[in-house]
Amino acid sequence: MFPSPYPDELFYSLMARFHFWSRGKSCSNTIGELLGNQRLSAIVDFPCGLGALSARLTKSPLLQADAFIQNNTLIPFYQPFLSSKTVSAAIDKMKVGGNQGGGVHSLFGYSGSNLNLFPSHLRYCRECVEQDLMNYGETYWHRIHQINLLEECPQHHRPLELSSVPFRDRQHKYQFVDLNDLVHSLGMEHAPCDITAKRLWNTKLLSSNIQFLLEHHIPPIGLEGLRKRYVTLLQAAGYTTLTGKVNISLLSQDFITSFGQEFLSSLNCLPSPQNENNWLNLFARRLDSTINPMRHLLMMNFLNISASDFIADISNRHPFGNGPWPCLNVAADHFRKDVVHTVNIKTHPKEKDTLIGTFACECGFVYTRYGPEQNNPDHERYTYHYVKQYGEVWENKLKHMLEIEKKSQREVAKRFRVSWITVKKYSAHLAVNKRSFQGALKNTNYLKQMEYRNQWTNVQQEHPQKGKTELSQLYPRPFCWLKKYDKEWLNKNSPSLIKAKRYKPAPIDWKGRDEALLPMCQHAIQQLLSLDKPVRITMNSIGETIKVVYMLTRYRLKLPKTMSFIHPLLESHEDFQIRRIRIAAMALRERGEHLIAWKLRGAAHIDKVAVTDRVNKEIERMIKDYINSRGSLK
Structure with missing residues (x-):
């Protein structure tokens, strides 16, 4: 039984x-x-x-x-x-x-x-x-x-x-x-535990992930599903841009630091930061081949995510949480309610691992928040880093509290959860503060106003090539006074803004590049074919030889001459096996050994299980030719 x-x-x-x-x-x-x-x-x-x-x-x-x-x-x-x-x-x-x-x-x-x-x-x-x-x-x-x-x-x-x-x-x-x-x-005596502290990076998470996979029988996620998950996780960890480009150097350094060079070398999983075909880079690219589960588990362990969370569809997670998002306008009836349905995301100009999300509500309130959310998403969801626009609802409420309710600016600031300076600044644009502005202007010395106006006019005549910003740095006193008390006149009587010319890169001469690449690829293929250890002729191997993998893989349609030369010479797995078999046959004959099928496969380093019918036919043909040639010699 x-x-x-x-x-x-x-x-x-x-x-x-x-x-x-x-x-x-x-x-x-x-x-x-x-x-x-x-x-x-x-x-x-x-x-x-x-x-x-x-x-x-x-x-x-x-x-x-x-x-x-x-x-x-x-x-x-x-x-x-x-x-x-x-x-x-x-x-x-x-x-x-x-x-x-x-x-x-x-x-x-x-x-x-x-x-x-x-x-x-x-x-x-x-x-x-x-x-x-x-x-x-x-x-x-x-x-x-x-x-x-x-x-x-x-x-x-x-x-x-x-x-x-x-x-x-x-x-x-x-x-x-x-x-x-x-x-x-x-023997049942216990051997002393010799696992060094260096190897105890996070074995608990790794063990639990392996147990989860073995016990739960997870169906295939699919290559594209895996890629989307890793792009989401790498973006959240700050290793990719919004377009999915990986900072492979930083990722490799942190990865090696996390696990240790000795441990990764023992598994043959040590990444090479200087190699553009670094296996870590595969996790954010469109996968057309499988990655060993050992490497998947190392990457999950490095990103500190459990297998159960990884299996869940995290690729749909938004860096600022899933929408809709709350409006943070204290003056609105929908304060902290999820009424914002769109968000504009861009990368921080100085910190490439930080995202800036701009949230605009229909009430006119526009705020920004830095992401992605990491520590406490529930708390970060109701905070902002900067308000770009308070909007009409907020301004009307401010005016009502100052004029009708007769609240002080500091009371309004406390109610609106902003600084007193913000209330003072925005009240200057409303009718409630226009009277105080006019009164301040009347109380200002008229002679000082005319003096500063004349100074500002003379400055522009002396420096006709300089803009408003440069003039304000040369003569800050008249500029600051006019900006505070006579801003309308200052704007009308200042140099107009000069827009900076944007750099436009010259168009790429793809025809010239195609002609230049053709002899390089011809030489690269000859070089690959002459190597002692055979290397399969692929687009990547050719590109690696002349350091143009990206161009050959991404811009094939723009290189017709080069592609028409390369494509007939590219080798499939079967073609590569046949070439190795032929090389092995020549080596065996030079050593005076008989051509036998198992010897040919062994010399070519080809597993019997991986041999196809076409390769077997080629082996049989070579053995038959060898036997015929020996018979003719006799």
């Missing part, structure tokens, strides 16, 4: 326990009995043949193929960050066996990755082993312990230890090893 899975147990562990209790002759026989094909490998993370197994078992919900995939494999750790099409294809591969199954890593795009996706050997926690033996009478391989990002058990906070069982065992690929067989050799 097939055992019921324990909480967070690997399917690999289930097969190992069944093989032990069934007293099977060999693991191959057990695989053939359960999965219908003895040649299926014992894969830890993405096993195959689950459909055949569920057909042989009872109809228990926990023993169905979909339940095995979601509860006992590492698919839930990957699927939120992949497309729906990719996840469906992977699940189909895991349900079938034989030649149609397998290749999930290649499907995810991780087969050629240099990232340390999994530990070298299966891992365990000593306290979990003790607890399992106490609760179930046996222990098992825990799924979460095999996530390479974790260094300690999330439950007991003890360091995870490597067993003697390889995660990828190519010599014994049909063998399932039961953890119970290793228990007696482990």
Whole structure:
């Protein structure tokens, strides 16, 4: 009878326990009995043949193929960050066996990755082993312990230890090893915890995020959904502009400081601030390829967001909270009510990580607020940094309180929550203060008025090229007096404003650029083809060689000659594999070795699972030509 899975147990562990209790002759026989094909490998993370197994078992919900995939494999750790099409294809591969199954890593795009996706050997926690033996009478391989990002058990906070069982065992690929067989050799003394403080950046958040992904079976978010979420988070953290351009240098420095260079290097996730293809930059670009979940979790940990909050659609969050927004006009009946439906957002001219939002209400009250909201959104929503316009409702209320209610300016200032100087300034523009202005003007010495007017007129004649601001700096006394007591005359008798000429960049000569780029690209392709280590001919690799990736990827339509030369030479994955196979064949023949399919694939560093029919045909053709050439020599 097939055992019921324990909480967070690997399917690999289930097969190992069944093989032990069934007293099977060999693991191959057990695989053939359960999965219908003895040649299926014992894969830890993405096993195959689950459909055949569920057909042989009872109809228990926990023993169905979909339940095995979601509860006992590492698919839930990957699927939120992949497309729906990719996840469906992977699940189909895991349900079938034989030649149609397998290749999930290649499907995810991780087969050629240099990232340390999994530990070298299966891992365990000593306290979990003790607890399992106490609760179930046996222990098992825990799924979460095999996530390479974790260094300690999330439950007991003890360091995870490597067993003697390889995660990828190519010599014994049909063998399932039961953890119970290793228990007696482990010893139950606790090893001292050697995790340094340097590695304890925020392991609690990381552990909880990994547990959330494994337990909640999150469906695929989609590549565009992921990009929108990261753009929102990076903007809130001050690492991007409003257009989504990433300050990659600052982001890389803070990222390395947060995790430590040693830890990131151990995972092959160390970003390069000087490289424009820095992998951190991918999070804000339009994603056309998958990013490893390890990097997703590191980025979430860096941005201090939980997986549950990240899965929620945060991309619709507004930097100033979702609208409508409140009107903060104290004089209006709708004070603090959400009646403002639009906001104008721009970047602060000096602080690029700060946004300025301008809120305009129908009552005429216009205020600005700095964002994005971070510390206390509920409080920040009802505050402003600057009032650009108080509006007619506010001014009418001010006039009513001063003239009808006979309130003092200081009382009005307290009621309106502004300074006394603001009330005095705005009352000067209203009828209530015109009489006091005229009285002040009558009381002013008429001779002083004429003296300052003459001085201001003479100043303009002496300096005809200077503007109003420059003249006010040369002769501040007459300017300040006239501005205060005779402003209308000053405005009429001052130099008119001279608008600064805006810089207009010269139009780009795209035809000239196209002709200049063509020989550069020709030389770059020749250089790439002559490298000892083959590099795939792509638009990015050509652009990286001559440092024009942005131009080749964003302005293709404006470079017709260059594109007409490059496009026929671009290599697909199959083309690149075929070129590597040919190079490998030449190398083998120079060394006097026979051409064999597995030797060609090994010399070209191509996994057998990733080889397509077209590449296989090319390999067969080369071997056939080699055999014919040897026959002709004889």
